[in-house]
Amino acid sequence: MSVVYSVDVEITVPVNDTEVTARVADAVRNLFPEADPAHREGGLVAEVHTMEGFSQKLHEAEILDTARSVFFDTLSGDTFSFDLKKQAAFEGRVNFAVGEASELGDIHVEVTVREPDAESYIDAVAPPTEDGKPVDPE
Template identity: 85%
Template sequence: MSAVYSVDVRIAAPVNDTEVTDRVADAVRTLFPEADPEQRPGELAAEVHTMDGFSQLLHEYEILDTARSVFFDSLSGDRFAFDLKKQAAFEGRVNFAVGDPSELGDIHVEVIVREPDAESYIDYVAPPTEDGTPVDTE
């Protein structure tokens, strides 16, 4: 039996004058296939209630340990946040942004976990690994 998660995932991506809005929306949907970005002044925003598509990418690119580190570094109570490189997303890749934001701006993601708890949800999205292979924690 799998756990039921109640999460709100808020995604915001700046759209610069030199960028095509639809291309930025495609980049967001590449990382979060469930997203339907809406245009706001200077940005695209979306809210989804799952990170399953993103989790599949983390598994595919074998960056679960990196993701866990980023998620736990920002964990505060029931929420965590992270930034992703927009240029990498244009190319269909996941690249966590650290340090100064890129020239085009980064995709900002905030995750609020209502049920059961943020640590369990992180384990679901990016499970612990041993020698790079996900470990069954149940």
């Protein structure tokens, strides 16, 4: 039996005067295909209830250990967050933004896990690895 997760994923991203809003929305959808970004003053927002598409990108890029590190570094209670580079996202690549925000701003993602717990959800999105390969928990 598979685990059913209950999560709220809020995605916010600034859109600058020099950027095309539709391209920024495409960048969000490239990493979160379930997202439907809506315009809000100064940027876009979207809410999804899964990170399945994003998880697939992490697996394809073979950056599960990096993702786990970022997720656990920001984990507080049932919430974790991270920032992603817009240009890489527009190209369909995951590139975590660390340090200072880029000049045009980054895609900010905040994940709140309701069920079962944040650690289990992180394990589902970015499973632990051994020699760079996901470890099967069974």
